[in-house]
Amino acid sequence: MRIAIIGAGVAGLTSAMLLRGSGHQVTVYERATELAEVGAGIQLGPNGVRVLRAAGLDAALRETCVATTSLEGRQWDTGELVYEMRYGDESQARYGAPYYVCHRAVLQNLLREQVGDDRIVLSREVVDITQDDSGVYITFADRSTATADLVIGADGIRSKVREIVSGYERPAYSGMSAFRGNIPAERVGAGDLGAAMVKWWGPVPTHHMVMYRLSDDSVNFVAVVPDEEWTSDSWVTPADPDDVRTRFAGFVEPVQSLLDGVDTVYRWALHDRDVERGWSNGRTVLVGDSCHAMLPFLAQGAVQAIESAAVLARCLSAVPDEVGLTEALKAYEETRFDRVAQVHATCRQHGLFSSATDPDFVDQLYHYDADTAPIDFGVTR
Numbered sequence: 341m342r343i344a345i346i347g348a349g350v351a352g353l354t355s356a357m358l359l360r361g362s363g364h365q366v367t368v369y370e371r372a373t374e375l376a377e378v379g380a381g382i383q384l385g386p387n388g389v390r391v392l393r394a395a396g397l398d399a400a401l402r403e404t405c406v407a408t409t410s411l412e413g414r415q416w417d418t419g420e421l422v423y424e425m426r427y428g429d430e431s432q433a434r435y436g437a438p439y440y441v442c443h444r445a446v447l448q449n450l451l452r453e454q455v456g457d458d459r460i461v462l463s464r465e466v467v468d469i470t471q472d473d474s475g476v477y478i479t480f481a482d483r484s485t486a487t488a489d490l491v492i493g494a495d496g497i498r499s500k501v502r503e504i505v506s507g508y509e510r511p512a513y514s515g516m517s518a519f520r521g522n523i524p525a526e527r528v529g530a531g532d533l534g535a536a537m538v539k540w541w542g543p544v545p546t547h548h549m550v551m552y553r554l555s556d557d558s559v560n561f562v563a564v565v566p567d568e569e570w571t572s573d574s575w576v577t578p579a580d581p582d583d584v585r586t587r588f589a590g591f592v593e594p595v596q597s598l599l600d601g602v603d604t605v606y607r608w609a610l611h612d613r614d615v616e617r618g619w620s621n622g623r624t625v626l627v628g629d630s631c632h633a634m635l636p637f638l639a640q641g642a643v644q645a646i647e648s649a650a651v652l653a654r655c656l657s658a659v660p661d662e663v664g665l666t667e668a669l670k671a672y673e674e675t676r677f678d679r680v681a682q683v684h685a686t687c688r689q690h691g692l693f694s695s696a697t698d699p700d701f702v703d704q705l706y707h708y709d710a711d712t713a714p715i716d717f718g719v720t721r
């Protein structure tokens with residue numbers, strides 16, 4: 341099939357890698373003029389790593405990522421250890437893959453190399469899509485056009501493709517925003533941090549900070565604060581480092597010395613959207629944040645996008661020999677819906693705070709195998 345993928349984020353590039361691997365003719369259209377990720381880290385739980393390893397990225401991930409040893413939950417004012425989740429060798433033994441963290445640009449580059457730059461077209465912003473029985477017709481902002489047998493909308497939480505497929509609904513503001521930044525490791529005594537992630541729980545659960553080492557030289561932090569309103573038009577704004585220092589004054593070390601070392605900070609308004617049915621319409625289908633944007637408290641948004649991309653690729657590999665395109669797209673949604681709805685709901689209930697101590701939840705989260713999850717092509721929904 342000729343498949344046009346809209347958006348070169350984790351969802352789009354993973355879909356492109358997997359679909360290309362199964363023989364489809366894939367083109368990724370991205371509105372940005374260059375592929376550059378935000379200067380932030382990303383956690384890749386074992387349920388996502390397993391998919392990437394099976395796609396041939398095992399050695400590359402091992403070389404470029406940090407294998408996290410544990411997640412420690414600590415009190416902001418005393419440093420007391422509230423819980424500890426063991427990853428490291430335990431993750432490999434229990435879930436069949438490590439828990440990795442890396443810079444977002446590292447993951448983007450690995451995926452992009454697999455897809456091939458010749459399959460990625462930059463500076464193409466989709467503004468319209470029409471379709472009939474024989475194809476899908478895409479119009480870009482520069483008036484150029486493209487034709488495909490299938491369009492995959494991997495264009496994020498404010499998806500234009502979603503708007504065209506099922507109508508526009510505003511994403512919901514969570515009442516929280518997140519400061520994000522990276523700092524040279526020597527400024528926080530990264531030796532002490534080792535390869536652990538630490539989550540410092542503030543006076544209220546909506547006020548917390550996660551930090552982890554991205555490499556020998558760099559530590560990443562995400563610092564969440566309650567904010568009743570978000571008044572800026574933009575969802576990402578440059579922030580004043582003094583602002584994050586003030587909001588986290590009183591947190592124990594190494595939080596203070598980390599924030600003292602911060603030069604550049606950005607701030608994200610945290611949004612999500614209800615997970616709703618209707619991921620496909622004719623020859624158009626959604627994947628990733630465009631259909632299941634979630635709050636970041638389980639560090640699973642991109643990982644769920646990887647899982648969805650894997651199931652979508654499996655469903656499409658059955659077309660046309662076993663089933664038609666419509667059935668394949670319905671089976672994809674059916675296979676994924678309950679899974680992402682559960683993860684999404686847990687993020688809204690504030691994720692790991694309540695669930696970290698629930699081994700059943702954690703096992704269910706990380707055991708899920710997108711490469712073997714049963715697919716029922718008989719669904720008629």
Ligand SMILES: Cc1cc2nc3c(=O)[nH]c(=O)nc-3n(C[C@H](O)[C@H](O)[C@H](O)COP(=O)(O)OP(=O)(O)OC[C@H]3O[C@@H](n4cnc5c(N)ncnc54)[C@H](O)[C@@H]3O)c2cc1C
Pocket residue numbers: 346347348349350351352369370371372381382383384464465466467494495496497498499500501518520562608610627628629630634636639640641642643644645
């Ligand atoms: C603070 C924070 C921390 C997070 N941490 C983690 C984590 O540790 N682990 C994790 O798994 N997830 C994490 N997430 C969630 C994760 O970032 C998202 O779920 C993931 O990036 C979604 O990927 P995507 O490819 O669906 O969308 P996006 O990354 O938004 O990519 C969409 C792409 O489509 C392009 N595009 C948009 N519109 C158009 C158009 N009209 N035409 C052409 N191109 C278009 C965009 O330019 C972009 O490149 C975090 C999120 C936040 C806010």
